[in-house]
Amino acid sequence: MHGTPSDTRSLARGAGQRVLVAADDPETSELLATTLELAGYRVGTAGAGAEVVVRLAEHRFDLVVVDAELPGLHGLARGRGLAVPYRPAVLLLAAHDALAGLLPELGSGERDYVTRPFRIAEVLARIHVLLRDRGGPARESALRYADLLLDDAACQAGRAGRPLDLTPAEYRLLRHLLVHAHKVLSKEQISRHVWGEHRGDNAIEQLVSRLRRKLHQEGPALLHTRRGFGYWLGRDPGGA
Template sequence: MRVHEMVRTGRDPYVLVVAPDPSMRGALTAELTGDGYRVTAIATGAAAVRLLDEDQVDLVVVDVDTPDLHDLARERLTFSDRPPVLCVTACEFLGELVPMLGTRIEDYITKPCRSAELLARAQVLVRDRAATGPVDVLRHGDLLLDDAVRRAWRGDRPLEVTPAEYRLLRHLLRNAGRVLSKEQLARYVWGESREVNAIERLVSRLRQKVDEAPPALIHTHRGFGYRLSLAP
């Protein structure tokens, strides 16, 4: 059974493959694409971090021999809505991987990868994510966020936000009426401090989507930060 026949998300599940070896990347991509997944394949942890910041990913398949894997490990620790991770490894003991990644791992497969095992484990992780994801719905005025599908609406208008924009909007909404500093927002969105311009650009992009029609919800407090509120 192809995976998109099991998971009713309205789209084919999206998988990020991270592996330094071109032949492994190609083989994993071919297997997953053939089973109905949309796949992006990259070679480094740093590239994975950038993609995870911009796209909604349902599963990460990562070779533990990937250079700068610590970058991906740090990314996994940051967000409660991170995708599950399936490791490809030469070792046969899951516990040995934990110090390397700095956090728990959902599952792993050993090299050389067997097609049936890869697809079966990927299918379970994607299915479980769809079935047990958070169901928290947040509202403020006509703004609505649904954590189960990580989507946002302003009235009847869906907001096409990136994962980083969604995390920013979620934090503003959970703290509606409060002024949050740029550093507070950056640490929530990225798990670390960033240049002031980074959060300013992110807020600007989000504001164009949320406040496309009045009344404006995202307000700037110069010298302090930002506030989400129906009140000006």
């Protein structure tokens, strides 16, 4: 039994630390990302080994929750092979019959594991202990992507050194897209995050349109539409 995001109300909570969830199962990734956001963490997601390396290079994460069976990620799961100038803590999601191979590699203080089927309470508790032992969150307090900067303490956003005049709804939308950079978010996901309820497609399209105009005045396009699926934020590899 995994548990549900609502279980976080009385469980271990974060203080804005960055956590990257690396799992190729969409249901597991969505559950963990939603739960950790509700618990007070800033969350990013990755669905493949190569994507994890990219995300770790783009942002400084305090901890990675990683499926030990994620293709192409065995080196990171065992704490090796990171081509970044820092070393995040690692929490492994591992099948019980795989522990014999993992335990000799875990070491102490920087890595830990939970077995499947995992419980949300245990995941939150292990994350809390790992981050506590590291002395708290990374020093970087702002959310960044390329030349885009969000300052949560001041609830302000800027791009290329210039402030973006955003409404609260636009800021919540931009922040949600940024912490899930390169991931397509559906209209329903966006609506429930921004307003706490599902609203009609027209309301979401208008909000995205307003944010896109403000965001793209200061640089190349970062907010993209995946027709029939939703929206995503990031550099377009096609250059469009």
